[in-house]
Amino acid sequence: MPDQVLRLQSILTARDHLLLQWLVDHGVFTTPQLAYALFPSLDFAQHRLTRLTTLRVVDRFRPFRPDGGSYPFHYVIDQLGVEVVAAQRGQPPPRPGQGKANRRRWTAARTFGHRLGVNGFFTDLVGHARTHPDHALTRWWPESRCAQPGAFTRPGSPGDPVDVLALATPIRPDGHGIWTAPTGQVPFFLEYDTGTEPLTELMRKLIGYARLTAAGGPRWPVLFWLHSAARARHLHQHLTGAPVPVPVATASRDQAVRTGPAGPLWHLHGRPGLLTLADLATTSPRGTEAEDGPASESRSA
Template sequence: MPDQVLRVQSVLTTRDHLLLEWLTDHGVFTTPQLAHALFPSLDFAQHRLARLTALRVVDRFRPFRPDGGSFPFHYVIDQLGAEVVAAQRDQPPPRPGYAKTNRRRWTAARTLHHRLGVNGFFTDLVGHARTNPDRTLTRWWPESRCSQTGAFARPSDPVDLHALAAPIRPDGHGIWTTHGAQLPFFLEYDTGTEPLTELMRKLIGYTQLAAAGGPRWPVLFWLHSAARAHHLHQHLATVALTVPVATASRDHATHTGHSPAGPLWQLHGSRGPLTLADLAAVMPHLANHTQGPGCPHQR
């Protein structure tokens, strides 16, 4: 019987491999998210995604809307795709039935909306960079990798920091590069359902990580609304912050047509609005951003 992984690898492009890695690491994406980030047009994306589905390297489902109709296709990794990624990474192959279990988990997940929101933030950055060659999302880590023991320790750090389980659970971590200036950041994606006191509580972990010798990177709150951002800054004014905090709102982004890379960010204690590149410029200590192991582009 021919090796299915070898067979399918002969027809996969570099972009296809990146898409499969994203699905493995970040779970689920919609057609518009993948089209914006990776393809020249929605039509081109739909045709290629249909081909990858036929090859059985990706799978898809389409949730129904409560008020009728359906959402766009949602893509997840299929079994053969997971085997391709494992071979590329020199890892053991996934267990039989892995993809079916993964697909079922996402179709029933109460966190689906949140995960798509997080992934949309990062695919918006990648899409912005695709049409602006001087800008790059150099690193993209999911929550699961951020929460690993020693995820943000450097090889030269003491053993106790390597052993430290990060007291944070960001929704993602990235490094945004503009003209060589880099902004490493933690992302907190807000759906608007949690009390503001819960958002404030999350900052305790970042403070503890910095106090233990970990990175003091800005925490970016991608908030539900501009009103919520205003109220969060009122709460921030009541505490002594030891890590940088910046906020932006999705309703403002929609109204202005800006991606998360654009002039949407309000750094607490500073004037705004700022772009992600501006945030790097006003925090020169970020030039020493080497905490955490190096990783390949987009991983």
Template sequence: MDDPVLRVQVRLTERDRTLLGWLYDHGVLTSFQIANALFPSLDFCQRRLRTLTELRLITRFRPNRPDGGSYPYHYVIEQLGAETIAAARGERPPRREHARTERRRWTAGHLLAHRLGVNQFFTDLAGHARSHPGTSLDAWWSESACRRPGAFVRSDDPVVLRAYQPRVRPDGYGEWTEDGVTVPFFLEYDTGTEPLGTLVDKLDGYTALARHLGRVWPVLFWLHSPARERNLQRILTDQPPIVPVATGHRADSSSPAGEVWAIAQAGWYRYRLAELPAS
């Protein structure tokens, strides 16, 4: 076969395609994130990653720690991997410099830590689903996918799709299913650098979206500490949100699928992700 895309397609498993799609859509994943989300063991994962690297579908880099040592390997998609995913989706081939541009963005960019944090949230959900029958991560949209004209609109009318531009800029959109119950949600991943008032102001866009769509999905604030969560809850208690809001913190490394979500409209009691209100 002269076409490199056709040559590698026959060597890919469904799990490989899932991984390549994630890297194409979400930029960068660590070896630990990939192993947790998709593989039964880290060793098995590393062997497969080496194979995909040798096929020039993905590549890796390893940032240095400021205090010495290095982080785990970080994986990004190669040009052949990007072209393979675009072909599988029936999309136009990515520009020739797509993979190089993305690689430079994540190896040199200041956005790496935030993107890895967002991706950790979703790969934690995928890892939970892998080991818990009856659960599944049915959708994982990137920030850029959420900003596309017509995103979230249920319509086959191209005029309607082009006319509607979402005002929200979530860090991700997901759909989580547990025991037959599916909850769509928006993720706001907090690093602690923005004023809490800025977080609250984001809810105006979600309120406008809910009114436009006639549907309401919870907004999840995934905060970096219990103290910051409590402070945000105080503000939301004084300024009750119109859309459902749930807060959680990642300080104790609990799964975001678990009973970690406090709901503004329910006295800040904790609920599982699948128990959050959506309509």
């Protein structure tokens, strides 16, 4: 039987390979998300995604709306796509049925909408960078990568005491990225809020970031991507008078229709006015792991 992965090498483009890596690392995307991030037009994206579906490197489904009609196509990795990514990364071949298990996991997950929202935040940044060549999302880590032991610490020298953070990371952000602009780099942690948790729970999340910085971890901005401007105001009211150990910035999706998360939407706690994401570079100390830390599994280029 011909090696299908080898056969695909002459068919798949660099953009196709990046898309497959995103699906392996981040799970599920909609057609509009992928079109904005990677393609010159929605029509172009639809044609190429249909072709990739025919090649069986990706699979797709279309959820129904509760009030009638259906959502856009949602894309997940298929078995052959998993094999292509494993070969590209020099990993052992995946077990049979891994693609099917992945599809079932994402279509049935209770956090399905949350994951789509997180991925939409990052694809909006990639799409912005596509039309603004002086900007780039130079790192994009999913929640699972952030939770790995030692993800945000450097290994110690031989003979050093065991680094507690290397054994357990005290934070579980929904994602981590590095936004690069002419003014500098902005490494950040993302907390994607659906509005279902009490604000006290959002406040409690900052305890983990305080532990991370106290143990020598990076003091990067924590971005709360909130569902409404009213919720953002209430969160800042809770932050006032409370110890805030790391830079905290908020923005709301109901204010982001025209600019997306790269635009002047961010309210840095303790500072008046709105900032772009690139403006937050001034809150990040120089010389952190942002410039020479672990390599990203999912880059935007």
